[in-house]
Amino acid sequence: MQAVADEGVRLANLCSTRMGRAxxxxxxxxxxxxxxxxxxxxxxxxxxxxxxxxxxxxxxHLSCNKDAHSIMTMTP
Structure with a gap:
C-alpha cells in the first residue's frame, strides 16, 4: 500500500511539473x-x-537639386 501511495505522489509531482511547463x-x-x-x-x-x-x-531631394543647379549655373 505504501508503494502505491508513493507512486501516486511521484506521478502527481510529475504531472504538476509538466502542467507548470505547459x-x-x-x-x-x-x-x-x-x-x-x-x-x-x-x-x-x-x-x-x-x-x-x-x-x-x-x-x-528637391533642395539638393536646387543647390546643384545653382552651383552649376554659377561656374564659368
Whole structure:
C-alpha cells in the first residue's frame, strides 16, 4: 500500500511539473501573440511616420537639386 501511495505522489509531482511547463509555454506564446497584435494595431502610426519621412526626404531631394543647379549655373 505504501508503494502505491508513493507512486501516486511521484506521478502527481510529475504531472504538476509538466502542467507548470505547459502553463509557462502557453503564457510565452500568448505574450508573443499579444505583441504581434499590438504591432499590427500600430501599423497606421508607422504608416503615418513613413509618409512624413518620405515628405521630408522629397523636400531634401528637391533642395539638393536646387543647390546643384545653382552651383552649376554659377561656374564659368
Amino acid at each position: 502553463q509557462q509555454m502557453c503564457k510565452e506564446r500568448a505574450d508573443a501573440v499579444m505583441a504581434i497584435d499590438s504591432f499590427l494595431r500600430n501599423t497606421s502610426d508607422m504608416d503615418r511616420k513613413i509618409k512624413d519621412l518620405n515628405r521630408q526626404v522629397t523636400g531634401f
